[in-house]
Amino acid sequence: MAVKSSKRFPNIVEGHIGDGSSKNTIELTPPLHIQSFSIMIFREPKTYFIRTYGCQMNELDTQIIQGQLEKRGLAFIDDEENADLLIYNTCSIRDLAERKVMGKLGQLGRGKKRHIIGVTGCMAMAKKDSLFRKFPHLDFVVGTNNITDLGTVLDEVLYTQRQVYKTDDRFEENLDYLVAKRDHNVKAFVSIIRGCDKFCTYCVVPYTRGGEVSRPAMSIIEECKQLVDRGYQEITLLGQNVNSYGKDKPEWNCLFHDLLYQIDRIPGMGRVRFLTSHPVDITRELMLAIRDLPSLCEFVHFPIQAGSNRILKKMHRIYTKEQYFEKVAMLTEIVPNVSLGTDIIVGFPTETEEEFLETYQAVHDIRYSVGFFYSYSPRKGTPAMRWKDDIPDEEKQDRLQRLLDLQASVTSEIRASMLGQTYEVLVERFNKDGKMLKGRTRCWKKVIFEGPENLIGTLQQVKMNSFSHETLIGERICQSALKIL
Ligand code: SF4
Numbered sequence: 313m314a315v316k317s318s319k320r321f322p323n324i325v326e327g328h329i330g331d332g333s334s335k336n337t338i339e340l341t342p343p344l345h346i347q348s349f350s351i352m353i354f355r356e357p358k359t360y361f362i363r364t365y366g367c368q369m370n371e372l373d374t375q376i377i378q379g380q381l382e383k384r385g386l387a388f389i390d391d392e393e394n395a396d397l398l399i400y401n402t403c404s405i406r407d408l409a410e411r412k413v414m415g416k417l418g419q420l421g422r423g424k425k426r427h428i429i430g431v432t433g434c435m436a437m438a439k440k441d442s443l444f445r446k447f448p449h450l451d452f453v454v455g456t457n458n459i460t461d462l463g464t465v466l467d468e469v470l471y472t473q474r475q476v477y478k479t480d481d482r483f484e485e486n487l488d489y490l491v492a493k494r495d496h497n498v499k500a501f502v503s504i505i506r507g508c509d510k511f512c513t514y515c516v517v518p519y520t521r522g523g524e525v526s527r528p529a530m531s532i533i534e535e536c537k538q539l540v541d542r543g544y545q546e547i548t549l550l551g552q553n554v555n556s557y558g559k560d561k562p563e564w565n566c567l568f569h570d571l572l573y574q575i576d577r578i579p580g581m582g583r584v585r586f587l588t589s590h591p592v593d594i595t596r597e598l599m600l601a602i603r604d605l606p607s608l609c610e611f612v613h614f615p616i617q618a619g620s621n622r623i624l625k626k627m628h629r630i631y632t633k634e635q636y637f638e639k640v641a642m643l644t645e646i647v648p649n650v651s652l653g654t655d656i657i658v659g660f661p662t663e664t665e666e667e668f669l670e671t672y673q674a675v676h677d678i679r680y681s682v683g684f685f686y687s688y689s690p691r692k693g694t695p696a697m698r699w700k701d702d703i704p705d706e707e708k709q710d711r712l713q714r715l716l717d718l719q720a721s722v723t724s725e726i727r728a729s730m731l732g733q734t735y736e737v738l739v740e741r742f743n744k745d746g747k748m749l750k751g752r753t754r755c756w757k758k759v760i761f762e763g764p765e766n767l768i769g770t771l772q773q774v775k776m777n778s779f780s781h782e783t784l785i786g787e788r789i790c791q792s793a794l795k796i797l
Contacts, residue, residue: 354428354451354469354470355470356470357386357396357466358385358387359386359388359394359395359396359397360378360381360386360388360389360395360397360398360399361389361390361392361397361398362377362378362388362398362399362400363392363399363401363416364401365401365402365403365409365412366401366402366405366406367403367405368501368548368550368587369503369521370403370434371501372492372501372550373456375492375493375495376488376489376492377432377462378493379488379491379492379493380459380462380463380488380491384463395427397430397466398420398428398429398430399429399430399431399432400413400430400431400432400433402431402432402434402435402436403433403435404433404434404435404437404439404516404691405434405515405517406686406689407691413431414446417429417431417443417446417447417450418447420447421449428452428469429449429450430450430451430453430465430466431453432453432455432459434456434516434517436453436455437456437519437520438519438520438693440455444477448475450475451469451476452466452468452469452475452477452478453475453478453479454477454479455478455479455520456506456520456521457480457481457521458479458480459487460487460488461478464478465477465478489502489503489527489531489535490534490538497542497543497769498544498545498546498740498741498768498769499544499546499547499548499738499740500539500546500547500548501547501548501550502535502536502547502548502549502550503527503550503551504526504549504550504551504554505524505525505551505552505557506521506527506551507522507523507524507525507552508521508524508553508556509523509524509556509560510628510630511628511695512627512628512629513628513696514627514688514690515691516691516692516693519694524552524559524560526556526557526561526564528564529564529571532571532575533574533575533578536575536578536581540578540579540580540581540582541580544582545582545583545738545769546582546585546738547575547583547584547585548584548585549575549585549587550586551588552588553589553590553593554586554587554588554589555568555590555593555594556590556593557571558570558571559593568593569597569601572586572598572601572605572608573601573605575607576607576608581607582607582738582771583607583609583738583754584605584607584609585608585609585611585756588613588655589614589615591614591615591631591635591636592630594614594643599643599646599647600646602643602650609755610647610649610650610651611650611681611754611756612643612652613652613655614643614652614653614654615655615656616636616654616656616671616674616678617656617657618657618660618663619633619667619670619672619673620633620663620666620667620668622667623660623663623671626661626662626699627657627696628695633670633674637677640652649755650755651681651755651757652678652680652681653681653682653683653684653756654678654682654683654684655684655685655686656671656675656683656685656686657688658686658688658711658715659703659707659708659711660696661688661696661699661700661701661702661703662702663688668711671715672714672715672718675715675722676722679722679725679726680722681726682756683715683719685716685719687708687711687712688708689701727757727776727779727784730757730776730784731776731777731779732775732777733776734774734789735755735757736753736754736771736772736773736774737759737761737771737772737774737786738751738752738770738771739763739770741768742765742768743760748760748761749762749768751774757784758782759774759783760783760784760785760786761774761786761788762787763788772788773788773789774787774788774789775787775789
């Protein structure tokens with residue numbers, strides 16, 4: 313073993329073992345500021361493990377990170393204990409996600425340090441200053457706008473053996489999306505816009521992901537074409553606010569609905585979905601595209617967030633309840649079979665019982681097909697932090713439960729109304745039980761039915777016979793004499 317003191321960093325010792333085929337780290341005396349574990353000297357990692365927290369944007373970023381690492385020659389192992397490189401792709405939207413990551417990073421520091429450890433994602437942006445202080449065993453922090461710099465950051469960690477961070481406020485458009493390692497072979501995410509300009513008062517995204525940056529249409533079309541050629545049947549266009557697409561680049565003359573028409577023209581294009589939308593940017597042109605484009609599924613995530621105008625204003629949602637309802641009415645008139653999804657926050661600062669009941673009434677009247685409901689928790693760095701989180705936890709939980717109960721009964725009614733009818737289902741995989749096949753209708757209803765494995769990746773006509781808590785249970789029927797919905 314050869315070991316020499318680093319001239320640049322006297323408390324760090326550089327070294328290697330034998331021919332390099334054994335362990336890629338060696339244990340040496342800890343530097344003064346790190347007392348809780350033994351310092352290691354890292355060599356090029358051969359294996360990595362990555363854990364993703366949060367939304368689909370993070371899932372896609374993880375796939376891009378994985379693609380970059382594998383291009384560098386690293387292999388994924390599903391073994392957190394033994395991987396050379398550990399990456400936590402984090403989320404700051406919910407308090408719970410953040411606490412989970414903090415707990416995990418703390419745990420890693422208690423053991424003997426054997427890995428290179430990095431944090432990417434929204435927490436990297438929101439807490440860049442405190443992460444290294446809190447977790448001295450952390451090796452790098454890479455922000456959401458810098459995932460393309462991961463290789464350089466890793467090189468720097470290996471070269472300097474010091475903590476490195478890279479967190480730019482603005483996204484540079486040179487990200488190689490095509491490198492993404494897909495974890496599914498039927499459906500894929502495609503990023504079309506990053507960041508958000510809306511500045512809802514409870515949300516960290518504009519601060520952690522920066523302002524809106526649309527991706528050039530040519531690059532999106534190229535990726536979609538490649539996915540179609542590789543047999544993907546469903547593409548979900550992703551962004552914090554997809555229907556803002558193109559507004560930051562007026563010279564492109566290509567708004568979200570224009571992009572959808574271009575994607576629909578790709579030969580062999582299966583289904584197209586999009587996530588997520590801001591009600592203000594859901595235009596009549598988009599509604600017409602949903603009605604007219606064969607590829608575009610009749611499901612729109614249309615988050616209302618609250619049913620009271622005072623709370624909507626306080627949230628800076630920039631629409632009123634009446635404007636929201638008008639848009640929903642226009643959409644359901646243009647696309648009568650559309651299904652809607654929503655997000656709602658209960659217990660926002662100062663929300664009264666009466667104001668909550670307005671939200672409850674909206675859920676009752678609109679009959680969302682799916683709802684994601686949360687109780688408010690203050691996020692550091694957001695404007696809402698300056699207001700007292702004054703709704704007691706028990707009250708928040710009670711409001712949440714009432715909404716969940718209401719949504720459960722609405723969902724049951726919607727599922728019941730589907731019984732006896734036949735729907736097109738894209739078969740995605742085996743269900744958890746490993747026996748039934750699982751897929752989704754165009755309106756994003758989960759369906760299971762019996763069938764052979766070779767149906768995975770195909771569109772099947774399935775008659776709905778019954779339903780359980782979350783799932784419709786159907787039977788595949790032969791292709792003749794169908795009423796297709
Ligand atoms: S629209 Fe509002 S909630 Fe959605 S990402 Fe932007 S700021 Fe956050």
